[in-house]
Structures are given as C-alpha cells and as structure tokens.
Amino acid sequence: MEKTKTEQIKLYIVVALIIAAATVAYFRFFHSKKPRQAGSVPVTQVAAFNIPQVKAPTPPEKPVLAVSTRQNDADIRDLFVPLAKPIIVKKKVVKPKKRPKLVRPKPKPKPKPQPKPLPTLRLSGTLTAGKNPIAIIDDQFLRIGDTIFDFRVVEISQNQVKLVSADRQMILKVNENTQ
Secondary structure, three states: OHHHHHHHHHHHHHHHHHHHHHHHHHHHHHOOOOOOOOOOOOOOOOOOOOOOOOOOOOOOOOOOOEOOOOOOOOOOOOOOOOEOOOOOOOOOOOOOOOOOOOOOOOOOOOOOOOOOOOOOOEEEEEEOOOOOOEEEEOOEEEOOOOEEOOEEEEEEOOOEEEEEOOOOEEEEEEOOEOO
C-alpha cells in the first residue's frame, strides 16, 4: 500500500514537470510574435507634455520694508522682506554660582619599600663530576644559568652554590639554611 502511494506521487510530479516543460517550450519556440516588415523600426509612443511658460517675477527696484506690529502671535509676515526696525531680543546673562574650592588633604608620604626578605633555600648537595655541574636546591635539580626565586645560578662548586639576583648575591652551603 505504501509503495503504491509513493509511486502515485512520483507519477504526479513527473506529469506536472512535463506540462510545465511543454508550456515553456510552446511560448518560447512556437508562439510567434507579430511578424515585422523588413526595414521597419518599431514605433514607441512618446508622451507629450504641454507646459506653459512661466516668467519669474521681477524684483522691485527699491526693497520694501515690512513693519512688524507684533501685537499678537497671529501676525504673519514675509520672512524674505526685511523689517523697518530690527527686533532686538535682550538675553539675560546668568552667571554661574561660584563653587567653594575643595581643600584636598596633602598626600601622606609613601614609606620606602623594604627589600624583600631573602627566601629560605636549602642546598642538599652538588654533583660536580662531568661537564655540567648540578646543584640540588629545595629538591630541584639546577644547572648554571637556571633560576629559582628570581635568583640565577652563577657558580656551582663542590660544597657551595653562588646565586645572584638584580641587586643581591647569595652563597648556599651544603646542609645550611639561608635567611
């Protein structure tokens, strides 16, 4: 049952497409336009407008000054004609109120920063045999050039390590805590 419904739908679609194609083909190829005569040019209609000539008004020789009575707001005057006496509107000048000056307390001097305390580092041991000596500081294996707490390892000898930071220097010895 399902199969026959889908086949019917397909058949309807095919029939509709054939009808549409036949209609397009008829109007495209078989339906002829009116035949033209050889050498004739198609005539287009031109709309004709009858516009009367309008002359621009000539300005008067002397400007006429309009007089404003301004008795009520219903008076209407020509904006392009100057007034006999110009209307002067006086503006009321409003001075801003003076604000009291704010008295700011003087800033307290900042205390000089104390240098950071040296970190507590413990040298567990050194390995100096071979080309690249190794120091064991706080359970970390460090070589020359490595850093720990902003300190760079500069020198590793048999029982001590020399560390340098930007402004300090520290020497660690085996089994000694630094402060």
